[in-house]
Amino acid sequence: MILHAVESLLVTGATGFVGRNLILRAAACGTKIHAPVRNPDKLSACLAEDGLPREGVNALPAEPAKWSGISHAVLCAGVLFARTREEYFSVNVEWTLRILRALPRECRVVLLSSQSAGGPTPAGRTARTEADPDCPITWYGESKRVLEQSVAREFPDRRITILRPPMILGARDSATLPLFKMARGLVRTKPGLRRKWFSYLAVDDVVDAAFASFECPRPGPFYIAATDPISDVELIASAARATGSRGITLRLPLLFIRALAALVDAVPPWRESVPSLTRDRAREIWPDRWVVDASAFRSATGWNHRIGLEEALQSAYGHYSSTGRL
Ligand SMILES: NC(=O)c1ccc[n+]([C@@H]2O[C@H](COP(=O)([O-])OP(=O)(O)OC[C@H]3O[C@@H](n4cnc5c(N)ncnc54)[C@H](OP(=O)(O)O)[C@@H]3O)[C@@H](O)[C@H]2O)c1
Known part of the structure; x- marks a missing residue:
């Protein structure tokens, strides 16, 4: 993507994992950046940590007004872990639609x-494609699917492209912190006795895909992913290698994880501290295959992923270490 063609870019989720990486790239190209945020001090702290000048990003109020003079936007804000269906829908659907209404036509x-808007890989298939019927299995997935449907209904003539990334890995994440903490130990655990297979994508490749989408002639939704899937065993082993640790991985029966998820749901402080294990979010743990095929997006844009699993995990670990979180 020729970024000098992007005069002014609005980024939501500017204080989050993907948004921060996107801003770093756009700032390096001299693009004027606008960011609706609910906490300007957090934005300042993120920019300082990333070595960017505060005045390089124009902080806007999180609740949108009518905006003008914005040529491009990447909407990265989202709630990935919440306790109720309403929390997912109020941000992932309602707030995002308000942002779209505020942007110039x-x-x-x-x-x-x-x-997650599509759901796991259909039985008997190696990868899910855009042709497969959607069947989200969590409130998170449902909220993303409802957002996509609402966008298609309310903005049929707007230039909007929707991307469906899988697990994203890289620097400035916080979701993989528990993975690295576990990987550093002598005993690691994985849910299920069988191997589970996933798609993944490095955050720099997500940023590339977002910028490539500006030239995409079709609205999608498109799956984006690295070409080869990975197994959960490989993910844990690669995270352990990144930390320089050696240990063993125990496979926990899914029945045990189900019981744990029920327990986490029943104890409010645990629901707060382990949101990925609430009974709703844990539904994503049961299927054996979360693999998607990104061929449609590759053919539509010429985009391809560049970064492999080891490099993405090294980069995530390097950032946790350099910021004192590990
Ligand atoms: N990370 C992944 O593996 C992954 C995989 C597939 C898809 N995605 C999607 O990619 C997008 C970016 O994910 P991410 O990993 O960057 O998420 P993240 O690190 O959790 O960041 C979420 C961002 O959304 C903002 N946000 C949340 N609720 C908000 C609200 N009510 N009003 C305004 N801003 C709000 C957060 O702001 P605060 O800092 O103020 O909380 C933060 O900047 C999301 O839409 C996510 O669903 C992520």
């Missing part, structure tokens, strides 16, 4: 949805 928009 001609603004070129890229919306980050999720692989």
